[in-house]
Amino acid sequence: MRRLTTLFPSEYLEEHAEELGVVEREGKLQIPVLVWALVFGSRLRRSRTLAGFRRSYNSTADELISPGGFYHRLTPSLAEYLRDLVERGLDEDTDDYHLYITNLPRDEFLPEDLATLYRCRWEVETLFRELKTQYELDEFDTNNPVVVEILLYAALLSLLVSRELLDLVTEQAADEIVFPPERWAATFRSHAQLILHELGEYLGYSPPPLLERLIEDAQKIHQQRPILQETLATATNRGMSLS
Secondary structure (H helix, E strand, C coil): CCCHHHHHHHHHHHHHHHHHCCCCCCCCCCHHHHHHHHHHHHHHHHHHHHHHHHHHCCCCCCCCCHHHHHHHHCCCCHHHHHHHHHHHHCCCCCCCCCCCCCCCCCCCCHHHHHHHHHHHHHHHHHHHHHHHHCCCCCCCCCCCHHHHHHHHHHHHHHHHHHHHHHHHHHHHHCCCCCCCCCHHHHHHHHHHHHHHHHHHHHCCCCCHHHHHHHHHHCCCCCCHHHHHCCCCCCCCCCCCCCC
């Protein structure tokens, strides 16, 4: 778990969320839990709904959040916040040497600029290829552009975390062991909820008793708030396609 909390430290998650106005100083929303619930909830194929993400949050946080309270957190500022986390996850310093061939003017672009541009372009291309093949995010069953943006960044974060864990597994395994991408994606998906649970314990969170969560989760949703039942799963003809 230390590997993940080093990638996205709780202190940084809380401070940056406050800077962008994602949470209020005295708000009860626990932003580290929200981030990790979105990250690992993105891998739970049958739980990619607002209710599913909220359920992941409530199973980890110290306090429960209502459907309305959860939905109203899905704001443009949260999308911006998640985008910043993606950029942070992609910003890996290295001492390796690289050769780049470009026609960009030398007096306007430093070698460091070229490295950054190339890394971002390559990462985006490979990330979106994997998102389409392994994360099935070609389409979204929602017409809310903010929710789509949040879901995209959550999936990108999930992929970054998955790769971080794969690096850890590879380091610990014998040299001759090979981890095919499809096999690892399935393994990560099947263990996502367990990883979230252990991460919550590692961070010191104590979720409410199961009975209390069952009562909260089973209550009837008001008919005037159908958006709370909006499905975020993929592969529907009504969805918005990635361009």
